[in-house]
Amino acid sequence: MSKTRIAFIGAGNMAASLIGGLRAQGLDASQIRASDPGAEQRAKVNAEHGIEMFADNAQAIEGADVVVLAVKPQAMKAVCEALKPNLKPEQLVVSIAAGITCASMNNWLGAQPIVRCMPNTPALLRQGVSGLYATHEVTAAQRQQAEQLLSAVGIALWLDTEQQLDAVTAVSGSGPAYFFLLIEAMTAAGEKLGLPRETAAKLTLQTALGAAHMAVSSDVDAAELRRRVTSPAGTTEAAIKSFQADGFEALVEKALGAAAHRSAEMAEQLGN
Numbered sequence: 001m002s003k004t005r006i007a008f009i010g011a012g013n014m015a016a017s018l019i020g021g022l023r024a025q026g027l028d029a030s031q032i033r034a035s036d037p038g039a040e041q042r043a044k045v046n047a048e049h050g051i052e053m054f055a056d057n058a059q060a061i062e063g064a065d066v067v068v069l070a071v072k073p074q075a076m077k078a079v080c081e082a083l084k085p086n087l088k089p090e091q092l093v094v095s096i097a098a099g100i101t102c103a104s105m106n107n108w109l110g111a112q113p114i115v116r117c118m119p120n121t122p123a124l125l126r127q128g129v130s131g132l133y134a135t136h137e138v139t140a141a142q143r144q145q146a147e148q149l150l151s152a153v154g155i156a157l158w159l160d161t162e163q164q165l166d167a168v169t170a171v172s173g174s175g176p177a178y179f180f181l182l183i184e185a186m187t188a189a190g191e192k193l194g195l196p197r198e199t200a201a202k203l204t205l206q207t208a209l210g211a212a213h214m215a216v217s218s219d220v221d222a223a224e225l226r227r228r229v230t231s232p233a234g235t236t237e238a239a240i241k242s243f244q245a246d247g248f249e250a251l252v253e254k255a256l257g258a259a260a261h262r263s264a265e266m267a268e269q270l271g272n
């Protein structure tokens with residue numbers, strides 16, 4: 001990574017997180033460029049990270065080893081088709097767009113080496129996790145570049161098949177929102193049980209943080225950690241029984257299935 005030059009197309013939330021991670025890892029500002037049509041966004045990212053910003057995507061990718069596509073899925077086709085005449089065959093394209101396949105990108109860009117990945121928003125705090133998939137055109141050195149890019153903001157995991165990215169999107173790409181939903185629901189339930197809202201929120205948040213730390217650092221799995229909280233005939237057992245009687249596991253499976261299905265559906269709807 002020490003000399004790799006990286007260009008970001010789209011400088012929104014996810015791109016800014018990745019840029020922050022790369023800068024924190026010691027990449028020089030001169031190694032990173034980004035383009036965005038929003039003048040305010042360009043000024044903000046420039047002020048935060050000191051990198052050169054462009055309104056023109058083609059200008060931003062000049063001389064880059066890695067081109068990161070960080071625009072919304074709906075913008076991918078137009079962005080790729082406009083970039084095609086300016087891309088060099090040796091430039092690695094890394095896409096973080098949900099539900100846009102490598103085949104679609106190859107149709108729009110030509111036979112470019114592509115790594116498709118799915119990061120998540122905790123990347124902002126360098127606590128992200130990403131799944132990565134590389135096409136056959138990607139060299140070993142380029143795989144390493146892509147891995148280093150995503151490792152700058154968390155853990156990077158390689159996948160065997162591109163289809164697995166639909167599952168990664170369902171589990172970890174969208175996953176932070178499920179935990180936020182649980183935090184919202186537990187806070188509201190605590191308030192209904194008579195706690196002041198702020199107290200319910202603090203109790204919920206610290207519990208989420210503590211439980212996540214325990215699950216990450218413990219040498220036993222989540223099921224065993226849950227058993228250790230659950231005294232026979234106690235309060236936790238009452239709650240867990242209530243969750244399970246209402247089909248908690250099936251509910252989670254159905255929701256993640258819906259996310260994975262939407263990822264595959266987006267590929268069909270936006271891929272031509």
Ligand SMILES: NC(=O)C1=CN([C@@H]2O[C@H](COP(=O)(O)OP(=O)(O)OC[C@H]3O[C@@H](n4cnc5c(N)ncnc54)[C@H](O)[C@@H]3O)[C@@H](O)[C@H]2O)C=CC1
Nearest residue numbers: 009010011012013014036070071072073096097098119120
């Ligand atoms: N937000 C999330 O939790 C995650 C998002 N993603 C993917 O990351 C991508 C970006 O998402 P966010 O950063 O959340 O969106 P965002 O809306 O914050 O950023 C997109 C940026 O692209 C810019 N843009 C629009 N048209 C452009 C063009 N023609 N050329 C260059 N830039 C253009 C916009 O001005 C905006 O700043 C999406 O494809 C999304 O699927 C992936 C994982 C998680």
Ligand SMILES: O=C(O)[C@@H]1CCC=N1
Nearest residue numbers: 098120169173174175
């Ligand atoms: O909701 C979405 O489509 C994007 C992809 C994963 C997280 N946010």
